[in-house]
Amino acid sequence: MMQTDRILLRPWQESDAEALYRYASDPDVGLRAGWPPHKSVEESLDVIRNIFLNDTNWAIVLRATGELIGAMGYMPQCGLNLPAREGEPMVGYWVGKPYWNQGICTEALQLMIAHIRRNTNYTSLISSHYVDNPASGRVMEKCGFRATGETAIDDTLEPGKPHLMRVLRLELKSTASATIRLETPLDYREVENLTREAFWNVYAPGCVEHYVLNQYRNNPDFIPGLDFVMEVDDRIIGHVMFSKAEIHRPDGTIIPAWTFGPISIHPDYKRQGYGLKLLNYAIGKAREMGVGVLCMEGNIEFYKHAGFVVASTLGIHYHAEPEDAAVPYFLAQELIPGYLSTVVGTADTATDVLRGSDGTDPQTSTSCHRSVGTYHTPKGYYVAFENKDAFEAYEATFPPKEKQAQDGQLRSE
Numbered sequence: 001m002m003q004t005d006r007i008l009l010r011p012w013q014e015s016d017a018e019a020l021y022r023y024a025s026d027p028d029v030g031l032r033a034g035w036p037p038h039k040s041v042e043e044s045l046d047v048i049r050n051i052f053l054n055d056t057n058w059a060i061v062l063r064a065t066g067e068l069i070g071a072m073g074y075m076p077q078c079g080l081n082l083p084a085r086e087g088e089p090m091v092g093y094w095v096g097k098p099y100w101n102q103g104i105c106t107e108a109l110q111l112m113i114a115h116i117r118r119n120t121n122y123t124s125l126i127s128s129h130y131v132d133n134p135a136s137g138r139v140m141e142k143c144g145f146r147a148t149g150e151t152a153i154d155d156t157l158e159p160g161k162p163h164l165m166r167v168l169r170l171e172l173k174s175t176a177s178a179t180i181r182l183e184t185p186l187d188y189r190e191v192e193n194l195t196r197e198a199f200w201n202v203y204a205p206g207c208v209e210h211y212v213l214n215q216y217r218n219n220p221d222f223i224p225g226l227d228f229v230m231e232v233d234d235r236i237i238g239h240v241m242f243s244k245a246e247i248h249r250p251d252g253t254i255i256p257a258w259t260f261g262p263i264s265i266h267p268d269y270k271r272q273g274y275g276l277k278l279l280n281y282a283i284g285k286a287r288e289m290g291v292g293v294l295c296m297e298g299n300i301e302f303y304k305h306a307g308f309v310v311a312s313t314l315g316i317h318y319h320a321e322p323e324d325a326a327v328p329y330f331l332a333q334e335l336i337p338g339y340l341s342t343v344v345g346t347a348d349t350a351t352d353v354l355r356g357s358d359g360t361d362p363q364t365s366t367s368c369h370r371s372v373g374t375y376h377t378p379k380g381y382y383v384a385f386e387n388k389d390a391f392e393a394y395e396a397t398f399p400p401k402e403k404q405a406q407d408g409q410l411r412s413e
Helices: 014-024 026-032 040-054 104-117 136-144 186-201 207-217 275-290 302-308 350-354 377-384 388-395
Strands: 007-010 057-062 068-075 090-095 124-130 146-155 163-171 178-180 222-232 235-248 254-265 295-299 317-319 328-332 373-376
Touching: 007 104, 007 254, 014 026, 014 040, 014 068, 014 235, 026 057, 057 104, 068 104, 104 136, 104 328, 124 136, 136 163, 136 254, 136 373, 178 275, 186 207, 186 235, 186 254, 207 254, 207 377, 207 388, 222 275, 235 275, 235 295, 254 275, 302 328, 317 328, 328 388
Parallel strands: 090 124, 254 295, 317 373
Antiparallel strands: 007 057, 057 068, 068 090, 124 163, 146 163, 178 222, 222 235, 235 254, 235 373, 295 328
16 A cells, blocks of 8 residues: 555455446546546446456545545556557556546656556556646656657547547666766756756746755855765756754754755656655765754655654754644654754653653654754745845846746745
């Protein structure tokens, strides 16, 4: 079973037939996805038994309600007339109409791709969408698929009425060829352009992260020895920088802390393992340099793979939220065992001190058992908002790009 905060992918069961029929009987769903609408619960049961009951197909289920709302899977052999490579599996998915345009297919596809990377030896995936259903193509592109430039014809759905399909492929590249080194001044402009490409329209229309990076290199909190680029075939495809930060104790004292970001991976290389490889390398170097604790804002579903937990489990709360709030996007990791214990007690590690009497595990809990202090985001990260004219002048030195409002963004501008 695979899951995010919102959905899970689980194996199909015969008892899912009625739930499948509820949405698979909708012509707007089936015809867009490439199959005729189901005509009965019995037909849905037959599809489950003959197509879905295997280890390459999953039901998409809402975690909050347990409702089955769609399907996600891949076929080891390509059943359509696609220009597939030998042994290349074809990806397919859909969700019920009430759940369109909510990012659910994107979440589900990302989960399945991560599963395929971990558990198979496939080197690429192929998929397609009808040219009059571009939303499906956008889902694939958000997950790293790229158009091959080829098209195919589906004449199986409606005899005598062929449907033109756009073909996309995801290369499941190995990260073994990637190299990581310190950034040099000669890299600066290339890295800033990479950062702009990586963050454009992600958290807001446009982005500011490239300007933050540009300004941060002259900030006293910047750590030159923890400023890395990743290269593939002599092309910079990734970057991460680290900064000094602070945790303020209730008694007014300050605990030295550290943070990192922006961490950027070029869109052509996202969701292929490069980001995690770069981050784990950088964290290892930070540990060697004596960095005691890292704090940052991010998605726990990704950063837990690099050892992060929700920061409240370590007794660290976020400056912009109430002190007793469990903030799911505020994360931390103690790199030196016992680093925080010097300010919260004499236990061997902060985790031991903060573990609740009920045995609550910091990896899974968001409850705070004992306060270490309040983390304050370094002021350098706000430079684009404090110097808007300077930012706009800097942004004008790059080629124009269209700003777009998209689902899931955190800011309107």
